[in-house]
Amino acid sequence: MSELKLFNSLTRQLETFTPVHAGEARVYTCGPTVYNYPHIGNMRAYVFADTLGRVLSYKGYKLTHVINITDVGHLTDDADAGEDKMEKMAAEKAQSIWDIARHYTEAYWEDIKALNIRQPAHWSIATDYVPAMIDYAQSIADKHCYELESGLYFDTSTVAHYGALARAKTEEGEGRIEEVDGKRHAADFAIWRKTPAGETRQMEWDSPWGKGAPGWHLECSVMSEALLGLPFDIHTGGIDHREIHHPNEIAQNQARCGSDHSGARFWMHNNFLIERSGKMSKSSGEFLRVQLLIYKGFHPLAYRLMCLQAHYRSELEFSWEGLQAAFVRLKRMVMGVTNLKARHADTQTGEADTPNGDADTPTRHAELVSASIVPNEPMVEADKWTLKQVQGDVVGVQGDVAPAINLSVNEFDTAIVDDLNTAIAITAMETIIGLKKVDVAQQLAAIADMDAVLGLNLMNLTRADLRVRPKAAIITEEDIETALTARKEARADRDFAKSDAIRDDLIAKGVEVMDGDPLGWDWKLDI
Template sequence: MSELKLFNSLTRQLQTFTPVHPGTEGDPNDPPEARVYTCGPTVYNYPHIGNMRAYVFADTLGRVLSYKGYKLTHVINITDVGHLTDDADAGEDKMEKMAAEKAQSIWDIAKHYTQAYWDDIKALNIRQPAHWSIATEYVPAMIAYAESIADKHCYELESGLYFDTSTVANYGALARAKTEDGEGRIEEVEGKRHAADFAIWRKTPAGETRQMEWDSPWGKGAPGWHLECSVMSEALLGLPFDIHTGGIDHREIHHPNEIAQNQARCGSDHSGAQFWMHNNFLIERSGKMSKSSGEFLRVQLLIDKGFHPLAYRLMCLQAHYRSELEFSWEGLQAALVRLKRMVMAVSNLKARHADTQTRHAELVSASIVPNEPTVEADKWALKQVQGDVAPGISVALKDFATAVEDDLNTAIAITSLETLIGLKKVDAAQHLGAIAEMDAVLGLNLQSLSRTDLRIRPKAAVITEAEIETALLLRKEARAEKDFAKSDAIRDDLIAKGVEVMDGDPLGWDWKLDI
């Protein structure tokens, strides 16, 4: 097995992945295991598409680990308590704030937005983790964890129990706080010994009652946000585990605080995870990425505008996860067209393969050829017969493996997939098997999607048959006059209204409208 190189935010360099739990060589009942923890959402509102980029990244990482032969144990947490509005120790609890604004139970708020997040997970073809860890289910464990480190590493104030960051070695190394101003978002809390100290337990202020609060040795209150992930990752994965993922914003405060807690728990040499990996931001110039902007960019909004959610997944994969990715509707449309081309090519290949199998069955029935077993492409284990694979397929597979093993370089991997799809005169079963192997990593569902699946009628589209025919007539005239800019503009306008123009169709200027 060739090496998998991953970028470790803790060391700021590429490192070879070696699992904490290597298993027993040659024993299929004890394979090498990769244990991964991903910081999940705070379920006080709908996730925006920038949030969801983090889960596409984490899913891709998990798929690559599976591709490399590791048994994957992946945990994603659901934060339903403890996350304050400024990510540090000031502001309101995000859950309590939304519950008050909606005049609803905080438990109902959590249930609603958790389900919305899970709907987006499904829409983007993100695999289910081994565990969804719900923060409120671990509060007793959080209290026990805090008690175990309180004497040596914490101090109590009127507002709660605080972690003294001076008691651990190299606090903030992940954020490079000393050189990159990583502590800039931390706000002062009266009585703290150091600006970077953070809440382990937040007491309910005198005279107030929260919907979510528990008794503790430090008074009634709620756990700090940072404590949750340390407790749940240890409980479900053990310490140390292999990889901790999250958005790059977590690199500055949340993850350094997790590391400090893990050091207090296990010793200065233990950050908790061997690798800390972070995806970069999704940038949207109009400012609609923020949840405070009203109609912010959600997966459902993409669907309402006529875009299949897997076009957004492809858009994410077209950029390296550590690079900023700028969102635009034009870029999303280009990704949809790219996805459609791949889906149509695979559909055509499947149809040709099915015809070949039908003809073979007819020849067998006529006793013209011997009855040999055929293999269904979606069940075909390509890796078991690499030596017999056609040269073009072999080269594409090698290039694909090289790309994903180089810190998940999905942009290059997609190019390898397109090269593979475009091969001619190769065995159809091998061809489909190789495509399935690559798509198992990229998660684009190429063998199950159809062209029709990708035609989503925009929610606001309203157009009559007469209007379509008039537009097509104008387009035909524009093309006859070689005014291709006008022709393309008419076609794009029809697409935006849910109309698919089928140029070159045997019936002439035909169209389809998905209602």
């Protein structure tokens, strides 16, 4: 199989992935701060991290993926300034900070499920690791930290090449970092923040530096070491983390383990999702959430497909027109796979002939590999329903694999190992979906393998699944189907007045009747 090459933000170049531990891949992803709902730009980072994990599984590595939940320590300015986001939201809502954390964590997990993102091996909750954070800070404090009235600060001059990941350091240091009286250097950052005199936080702990809470950057260093060991393979996050948060993690890891240890071998970052109307901001009211897409009648996997159509390191502009185009593309793929499954079922009842006449092909398409697999297990299994690549050749199904399938599978592999080029990989999968006069079992097996990487759940989705009812709709799907059946009967009887009346009534209720739709989709709710 082709070697996996990934772009390392630390070196700014493509590098061949070689794991720290043979046969394993250990990945840490910076998760959400659960003070509010995640917007779709936030969720792009987790689609990317999930795709990376799926590719690692596809390449046969035993995957250990960790995503953290930050429920303490993250300030309102990512540059180490302002109020704690969790404390601020709890005060605004007049609720317990623990209730705030639980509510928004569960909302985030709902979005994870909606986007078909696999569960990681560990969800690491920051507050569970505060004692370990205090121990970690004590282990580096003497050589790398100093204490001020406001807390314990990391001296960035004590580690080599601080800021190399961001490559944005000037003689004055990081300009975005908060100015604090007594800081030795502008780029120095808080390891532990003391609770100000006369104040009480909902989340605070005793420490050698006084009652307070850990700094945001400390959390990830502690949890990644605890769950993955140092060094581990890959650390992911949004490109905004590349400038401050991740350089500060690296500095802490160097202080802990030596100047040659950044913590992870690869640092990988997805680019921004751009939205021109300004509704991406969480301060804009009804900002763009996954649930908003669903409320407007879009299946959430249309957004996943939209993300995969662009390279993860490219900016992606969001528009409703672009989402609609991705939705139509998803529908075409679902219908293509549905038709292949029906053709395969026909071959088992003798209603059609298989191209190679193989009578031993399994009869239950439910046995096909789906995208919902157990974490840490390789996606490609050597059974009758999957294609397994060995030295560039596809083997493992009944008989020889059709050359056209073999070609597209190899195109898929070439794309996906080239720094996760999902845009080309999708096209390779679509080519296989559209092939004619090849063994349909082989087609379905190849699609199952590919979709296990892309995570679009094509082997399970149906046309009915993709008919998402907008929240504002005033008519049910059952009523629509009943009306359309009556309209078809009226048209068959050439009662066009009745047919038009039914259509007009549906339009008045927000239903667009799609006569002649090449997808055969019949209708959509236009709210």
